[in-house]
Amino acid sequence: MNRRKTPQYKWGILLAVVLIASMILSACAKATPSAATPVTLTIAEALQPSSLDIATEYEAAAMAVNRVVYERLVRYKGNTTEIEPELATSWDISPDGKEYTFHLREGVKFHDGTPFNAAAVKASFERVLSINQGPAWMFSSIDKIEAVNDTTVKFTLKEPFSAFLPVLANIWGTGIISPTAVTQNTVDNDSAKTYMQDHMVGTGPYKLVEWVHGDHITLERNMDYWGGWPEKDGKPIDKVVIKFVTEPATQRLMLEKGDVDIAMNISVDDLAAVSKTAGLTLVEQPSLMGTYIRFNVTKAPLDNVKVREAIRYALDYKSVIDKIMLGHAVEMQGPAAIGLPGHNDNLPIFQQDMAKAKALMAESGVKTPITLEYVYETGQEDRRMVGELLQSNLKEIGIDLQIHTLPWESIWGRVSAEDKSQTPDLTANGWWPDYADVQDYLYPMYHSSQWPPTSLNIGFYGNPEVDKLLDQALAEQNDAARNTLYEKAQELIVNDVASIDLYQKTMTIMMHDWVKGFVYNPIYTEAFNIYDMRILR
Amino acid sequence: MLNNLFRRFSLSIIALIGITLIVFVLSHVVPGDPARLAAGPQARQEQVESVRKEYGLDKPLPQQYLIYMKNLFTGDLGKSLQSRRPVTDDLRDYFPATLELTLFATVIAVIGGVFSGLVSAVRKNQWIDHLNRVVSLAGVSIPVFWLGLVLVLIFYRSLGWLPFGGRLDPALSPPAQITGLYILDSLLTANWPVLWSSLAYLILPAVTLAFGSLGVVSRMTRASLLDVLQEDYIRTARGKGLRERVVLMRHALKNALIPVITIIGLQFGSLLGGAFLVEVIFSWPGIGTYAMKAIMFLDYNGIIGVTLLTGIIFMITNLLVDLTYIVIDPRIRAQ
């Protein structure tokens, strides 16, 4: 073999030089922003929405965009669940609770320049109702909508519906869309459904600029916003980039590097370390998002209330809150979220009691060992850990818990299957209320008319007394009387051991100190009050 | 040879049709209700039915398949349940990112692999050859999803040399779409900041992806080159007193590359598969990311669409490899 140094090495060196040079150059290309750059807010968010059409889609991922591009008649105020005006300036409710008349703000224009008026409100809601997908169920109480005059619109309900205003303040299906944009882009009678998937024509302070699928959505300031742009406490935000970053670890890296201003999905195990980083703040707020495990009460041996109760006593709740959630959650008290109007504050908060669990197991007459299946949604790591803990707890009372992770769609397929042997024994699930009313917790999950596939009573719970209380409450106009009915229902559900009510995660948002003025609202969980926010570096 | 090419082409078409049938049948015997998910967790039954009708999910399975196939031939892959848009639109948006990543990785694998294979062959059984062998084998043994994590820790977090998380600095806007490949588009539109930024964002994922294939190409080049170097015509060339470089580059390497090209064709397929894992790590907005979401949503049209597209790309690559043979090797042309 010839050992002479062959010149192809030169090519290799050249190649290496080119590679290294391009690396250095590209690192330099990320130059510091010049003074003229717009004030930009970059948010890392794990999930990308399916669609931006509030009439068809119904998911937390689109909340941030929807809150500032569209506006509703009414909204939740600040960090509360109180209702305040948005596009309506005031409203009247008829004494029988069936007619809601809204007086509208004047001089408001849509992003396409057309004027906002009563006809637009009517058209927007009728569009949602006629498409009849996603959030339409919330508006099923509406009988008709009339544009009384240009600035007055009247909703007539089929029956009194005590939660109507909270429903109107929610994000889904309530934003007012430019009727001109809808008619101009309607193809094959689709009410512009295709167009509105990636277009938004609202009245809000921000406009949709682009949606690079899989990567980001960009919003930009609507200079003609009816509220104006006062330069109070600094310049308003010109540009919003919502970047889709699936991995929590990636979000943390990007936040630490300053590539994003806000990260929505930092894992709880990283929070302690990240909040210690200089310049980063953890915004932590109680939420109304409940996490619970539903028993399939129709399937042996869980049709035996003693077995269910034994399991409920076997779980080590303290470890769940302190060790798994690391304190970023509070244990639930009954089936509805603490903090919702109508929540029953007198219910027990459970603690592990193995002696009781064993005794109950013995009393139940069920022969151990038994095998049960625990199902949770893929990606919900806290529910995996709870499952693994419960598995080890249940081992002590002779129950072998098999854990399965499935996409939500498969879980849904199994709970709504005709063949009831397919339904899992225990299903971990979570719930965040669409609007601030305890009815939105109890009715879809515990009323016997709401078994899958109709709605989310995935444990097939049914108690005629609970049904009656919930039905009565729905029609009750008096707040105090309604809350009494709801409190009674919650007590019955706890006594029937329909579920293990785990915890309400706190909302944890990590942001740089330079982000100012954020006010968290417990209903608009994934959204920001960007109009009022400032970036002060 | 052309006959053979034509035969392979038609066989590939049959294979593609076969796979639609397999995935279609599999996906519809599994319990689950895709309409339900699209309608949303709280939707009432009537709203679910309205979605079911819109997506044609209310028809019997064979009829659904026939409709699917009929639409397929008009270039319509159905509607995606996760994005509620035509799957073809989704693929058009997501695929260029994957293609850019895979092509760039292929270039790295080929240049790096041929070069290190050449060095190995020249320095056969010396330490550099042994090292090369270990690195090559480590390359095919390393879980690509793990390598990605490690490289991010080193080059982004500790050293801060390279950016990551997407294709482009979020402060920049993507270039006007011509091919969808940011590098190419920004070159064509002379958009230098975007070119540098997209190149920088591309390096980490592409190197991660290329590592395994680089080893394979390197081993193949070495083996093939060693075979060729023993041929008579090389001895003749050396005997003529040609310089070693000329012998290597002009005579040996050219002939040694024929088997390497086959490997590159096959590697392109495995890079395409690996890209799916790499995209997850790097938040790369390609069809891998899209496929993950399709899996989460049991979006069958999306899953079949992605599978078909990669199959077609794979098929085209293999045809191109065959054509390259003909161009490079006159003996095959003559057959």
Added chain:
Amino acid sequence: MTTITADLSSALAPRRTFLNNLVHFLKRNPLALAGLVIVVVTLLVAVFSPLLVPYDPIQPDLNVKLNAPSAAHVLGTDDMGRDIFSRILLGTRVSLTSALIIISVSMVFGLFIGLIAGFIGGWLDDLLMRLTDIFLAFPALILAMAISATLGPSLQNAMIAVASVWWPWYARLVRGQVISIRNREYVEAARSVGATPLRVLMRHIFPNTLGPLLVQATLDVGNTILLTASLSFIGLGAQPPTPEWGSMVSVGRLYLLGYWWVPTMPGFAILLTVLGFNLLGDALRDFADVRERAL
């Protein structure tokens, strides 16, 4: 050149047995020896892991959650406070068992299809080979992903998915062997003395296809482990709390920044095991090559 001639002469030496050759070969190839050692250790760990684990690999102990590597937990603990070293040891068994099952299933299936296609030939051969074409027309990972996604996530389904993209390779290998053997003289001879086709197939052809098939199967162990781990990584494989390496990396990547050992250790276990099999396989291929050239 010297090594090859040495190997050649050793392969040709009449008194040397196969085993002697192998020992000689390994002595001259430290990398092959390293591979062999890794593979043997892995196999031993897989068999004896329940006896070796210092802690229960399944039982959570939240008091030692996410502890860094220390004397008590050499590779640290995971998010449920389980000892990662114990989980990796038990994971060896999970990975090797699934690789073994996948390979046996696809081997049996591939052997069956390959024998029929090669022996009967004609339109049946055409049909079966077109069937394998369907599977070979796609990158393995993507097809396996599509199949296991439609079947639903579980280790069993992941194994079915991997096996269903693996068998066509074996079917083709066997078919090729059958065709080359079919017309050899001794097969012709058996036919001429009146052996039934089935007897010819079973006695004369089948045994001769096994050798190359087994060699290929050994070479594939590393690849199947990697492919199964990849499926687990994207959430299509083992279910918690099964200590499968791919899913350990998958879950662990949540902790990459704060607790680097959680995803890094199982990933390294995959690398080491697969590398062991590949080193050995690579050397075996060289060894077989040398022998073939010598014969």
